[in-house]
Amino acid sequence: MRIALVGYGNVGRAFARLLDAKRSVFPFLISGIQKRNSSAINLAGLHVDTPINGPRLDVGDFLDQCQAEVMIEITTLEPATGEPAISHIRAAFQRGIHVITANKGPLAHAYAALCQEAMLRQCQFRFESTCMDGAPVFNMVRNCLPGVDISGFTGVLNSTSKVVIAAMRDGKSMEDGIREAQRMGIAEADASYDIDGWDSAAKTATLANVLLNANRTPLDVDRKGIGRLTPEKLEDLKSQGKTVALVSRAHRTPSGELKMRVRAEVLPETDILASLQGTSNLLLLHTDLMGTVGTVAITPGVEQTAYGLFSDLVDITKSL
């Protein structure tokens, strides 16, 4: 099966390494890689070390030339619009190419429309790595929870906030915490996307769109970040055996109304929602038949995000 990678940063390289390592059992082949300013195409297969020094192409031309059967969209997130990822995904569906993305922008901004386009073209559309760094969430619901109705979810899904809150509990400043998260490679240079709750809101909208049929965007999430927390407040809570976590929640009320919110919630230190450190994350699904059940991932990194793409790829081949 021929795969085109659109975007090629740390996740893309980890994914290419993973395919190289697993090729004897899973015969996937990367026939094209497109970066911001360059590309490489080889129908016999590209490897992790292949130089990428061809010209940058229009994404449609690129997909045509590498004869892709699956496009993996892993460009950098543009959180306010979901572009250019949405356009890339549309270009793939128009050609009958299946799509896997690790980019939550398209799901947060255009999930319902993209699903419809995928269905029209009989394409598969997968996105396991968007919310929990590759841990089974969407594939678990699809493959392991038959007949279940999901009424809501609760998640602790943002890494930077965990590092910053842990630092402030130790008396350090928010800026110290942000620098620590940056050193760990978790936070961007501009950490406000995490601190103000936008990352959590985008994940909340993504999960709500997929699991609760929400058809909303991150702007619809009732959102407050951790920006107003102080070391003094957190030390005071610590003395009471409490802490704070940036929690994503969504549910449908019995009348069908959708509620989505992101909040810095005060929790007992012993609460499972407070137990996640660093990049560890947890998502609990509230269901009718299976009660409250969820997935936890302990300190996932870029290798796990790459594995999420791989698991989507295997899942697509099974469904064809």
Next chain:
Amino acid sequence: MRIALVGYGNVGRAFARLLDAKRSVFPFLISGIQKRNSSAINLAGLHVDTPINGPRLDVGDFLDQCQAEVMIEITTLEPATGEPAISHIRAAFQRGIHVITANKGPLAHAYAALCQEAMLRQCQFRFESTCMDGAPVFNMVRNCLPGVDISGFTGVLNSTSKVVIAAMRDGKSMEDGIREAQRMGIAEADASYDIDGWDSAAKTATLANVLLNANRTPLDVDRKGIGRLTPEKLEDLKSQGKTVALVSRAHRTPSGELKMRVRAEVLPETDILASLQGTSNLLLLHTDLMGTVGTVAITPGVEQTAYGLFSDLVDITKSL
């Protein structure tokens, strides 16, 4: 699809109710129910309220008469041997009947042999409800973690110990805690199976047999229960921000040696392993490609165990 229930207690009744509720979408039909001293057979379908007042039959005759395509084995666990469930499962496989069980005895005592018999007869063998009350574990590994090698696991899987430890942390006696667990319907009249770690050891052997190809029994698990804990010890730990959980662990060493143990482990109160209360449970899998990833279930009950049987049933129909 015709289903035979062998064993019909709380889980069996919850399962029959679930099938009645979901029949319009999932057309499964219970054609036979066998209890300890009676049976009922009706090829047009039995419901949750059907009187079960026919004679008890030999299990092979019972399966023949109800023309079962799937047997659901939910007799009471006989932990030391796994019988009579193992014999029931063999009788089904001999007739080419698929098997689902919520009974960890057969997996803890005869998993490899039963798998071989299932393969010979081209039967499916499923057991999602054995270790985590129906939450996706085995089906998650099968369906959502392709290509992954599992090197070990860590689980907090026993309910009674959680209730007893919580009681003793509040200064109550072990006996008080056991009575509380009995009132909640979690602990048996003889709670030593839980307190001495046998339930955890059986789950450890089951998970190791399936996930680590162990071919061992609960007797091979290095096991210490919570029997020597005292309220004083737990109150002392509490003052240090620590607590105890009965933890199941197994891993393969790099040389391939299998280690399995059950221990009352001292943990920080803030550890995710210490965060589960009552029947809530957590299993973390240690893997090569997906790092440490797991499933958590919050206060599951008999309805969730029944759902695990249902999810196995749907998974079997998909694999046929």
